[in-house]
Amino acid sequence: MDRDHLNTLLNAVARHQLSVDEATEQLSRLSYEDVSFAHIDHHRSLRKGFPEVIYGEGKTVQQIITLLERMMGQESVVLATRISPEKAKPIMRAIPDCHYDEDARMITWGQPSSKTAVRGAILVVSAGTSDIPVAREAILTAEAMGNPVRSIFDVGVAGLHRLLAHREALETASVLVVVAGMEGALPSVVGGMVNRPVIAVPTSVGYGTSLGGLAALLSMLNSCSSNVAVVNIDNGFGAGYMAAMINRQ
Numbered sequence: 001m002d003r004d005h006l007n008t009l010l011n012a013v014a015r016h017q018l019s020v021d022e023a024t025e026q027l028s029r030l031s032y033e034d035v036s037f038a039h040i041d042h043h044r045s046l047r048k049g050f051p052e053v054i055y056g057e058g059k060t061v062q063q064i065i066t067l068l069e070r071m072m073g074q075e076s077v078v079l080a081t082r083i084s085p086e087k088a089k090p091i092m093r094a095i096p097d098c099h100y101d102e103d104a105r106m107i108t109w110g111q112p113s114s115k116t117a118v119r120g121a122i123l124v125v126s127a128g129t130s131d132i133p134v135a136r137e138a139i140l141t142a143e144a145m146g147n148p149v150r151s152i153f154d155v156g157v158a159g160l161h162r163l164l165a166h167r168e169a170l171e172t173a174s175v176l177v178v179v180a181g182m183e184g185a186l187p188s189v190v191g192g193m194v195n196r197p198v199i200a201v202p203t204s205v206g207y208g209t210s211l212g213g214l215a216a217l218l219s220m221l222n223s224c225s226s227n228v229a230v231v232n233i234d235n236g237f238g239a240g241y242m243a244a245m246i247n248r249q
Contacts, residue, residue, distance in 0.1 A: 104136035116146030120174030127156030127180035137236030145244035181205025184216025191225025
């Protein structure tokens with residue numbers, strides 16, 4: 001339950017539009033809700049400013065639908081990550097108000113609070129076109145958390161003139177998320193160009209010795225640009241979430 005829902009509930013009691021018993025029933029699920037296969041953390045919005053996010057891999061379609069429906073009753077926005085197209089189809093039939101992004105493999109519902117105060121825009125940059133799915137996950141996450149987000153795709157180190165053409169966008173962003181596979185060099189380059197936080201995201205894109213993104217991860221961890229921090233391989237969600245937290249007033 002987020003602050004807007006809690007304020008609405010308490011105001012309804014104060015105006016005698018909702019009985020104390022009815023409010024008590026709703027508040028009884030404020031901490032968590034036991035749905036047999038999961039304990040939904042409804043309190044997370046109040047505690048952290050954003051609701052629990054549903055991780056779709058390993059869950060059945062019906063489990064995801066149940067979690068979405070229970071959370072939609074208490075939140076302004078709900079996210080479900082790592083949802084395959086095969087799972088998305090029946091979920092979207094059951095809850096047509098949701099939106100599915102196939103690139104990001106993410107389901108979103110609702111709108112972020114208009115009260116979220118942010119420092120500026122987040123910029124998400126991808127080294128290659130094959131990195132866009134991870135970049136999209138970061139974009140949708142940051143947008144769901146109430147941030148304006150811009151993006152630049154396919155400006156990797158194999159052709160740095162493409163990146164330099166966007167220098168103004170790089171320098172004016174509040175926080176940057178830089179997504180790269182292969183050798184993972186782009187975040188170091190971007191970090192050396194700007195005086196802003198850069199969140200590096202290694203992807204599993206690359207040939208054999210990229211080791212499923214491990215080579216890019218190690219390159220980013222060894223960056224000589226001091227303003228670069230790194231999340232896990234293919235973790236666009238984590239990068240978008242961290243960027244949104246940094247960007248809050």
